[in-house]
Amino acid sequence: MNLAQLLARAARVHGDLPAVYLGTSLLHDYRGLAARAAAIAGGLRNRAGLASGDRVALFMTNSPEYLEAMYGAWWAGLVIVPINAKLHPREAAFILDHAQAGALFISPELSAGLLPLLGSAPSVRHVFETGTGGYRALLGAAPLPPASRRPEDLAWLFYTSGTTGRPKGVMQTNRMLLAMTACYFSDVDAVDVRDATVYAAPMSHGAGLYSLPHMMAAARHVIPESGAFDPAELAGLARGLDRLSMFAAPTMVKRLVSRIESAGDDPAGFKTIVYGGGPMYVEDIRNALAVMGDRFVQIYGQGESPMTITALSRRQLADRGHPRWPARLASVGVAQSQVEVRVADAHGAPLPAGEIGEVQVRGDVVMGGYWRDPDASARTLRGGWLWTGDVGLMDDEGFLTLKDRSKDVIISGGSNIYPREIEEVLLTHPGVAEVAVVGAPDPEWGEEVVAFVVPRNGPEPTQAELDRLCLAHIARFKRPKRYRFVDALPKNNYGKVLKTELKAALAGRNEPTPPKETT
């Protein structure tokens, strides 16, 4: 089934209901949004000459046009290739060429950087810049009915954020994304026509994927006027629109919560905040629940199994009296309903509850491979399972706790040390705003533990204090041998800490940010 059928159905059944807002202003009802997608589809097929299965890249900031380009391309039977708007134009050009995109939708503010580089992406024959006459002409094309697509056909080439190496294009099919959508309703949240989803995180990633359940439910789609994540703006939108939900990375949740707390805002306009994409520390989610109430759901997923590996439900997060509540807050919850999740050893044999190994997934939401990369596909899909590269353990009730990415585990004196465990402890110090723990090469131990600490405003914590804190909570051999106090941690465009850069800095290659104090 073509994913654009979700929009076509919403327009047929709920044509008069509000579909797209810019800020608190209504732009299109469902009938209007579907008409725009159908016209874009007509333009892409009949004027630009694109054929079923051709790739259409979206290098756009979050905007109302993002939704119509996305659903318009699907309506035409094409495959979308969303590219994070914060990527360097050269990285975007790499993806355009790798995906062999035939057309490109681009936001005006991004065109000056990328258009001069299109010589390195010769497959791109048509560029539609939003706000220009060319884009408006596309909307004037004769509409088409939604093209016929099979479940196994590609819908979205999802380029991984690539904290190491070149990005890889996950081939996401209609079947995968429909399974993801079904899991949203069963494992994340119920949605109906009164609800609104706000695109505060990049639409090229989780926020855009979660447009699907909101399209299926004919809910409202809200683009913040800033096109980005701005806590004060979001608080205003929640007040103005009510029943607002969003997908946010843990770093965004932390910023939103601190704004709500400091401004004394009423969180009542927020319905559900789905967080994931990186580790949420226990201190942070405890605080979020205390400040905003039971409005949170956690998901764990990756491009290879989009948004859908495990979930920690609102009810589980709210169950404060449960004897395992603290441990559950530190977990990523239980397998979502349409996937099998297990923890396996290095040979792929399943491990008993409580033992640490690699997280594996299988089911309809799991990818069939990476675009034009059979070697990486064969490394990642083995024995019928997706090897996630994440290390964790599952308890006897099925709650999965992630330790770290396998490549981030520190091996010191032959013992495995999981940075997350040390980070959780250091974050309980009131003078620590952010922390990242990595391994540095050490001739005697193989690796030694180093903590990069971003102090909060106010008195900087001393090393002796941090050391005492670690000694009070974790085994001696795990505590950092060195601390570096820095102004900020290097992060990629999705807010994930780039541990590779921190390790490179320790190995004497480039420095992430100038350390204020080094030992």
Ligand code: AMP
């Ligand atoms: P991406 O494919 O860019 O979405 O990155 C996926 C990776 O982000 C996963 O393999 C995990 O390492 C990490 N991740 C995603 N969700 C969570 C979560 N809820 N908690 C901890 N790490 C997460």
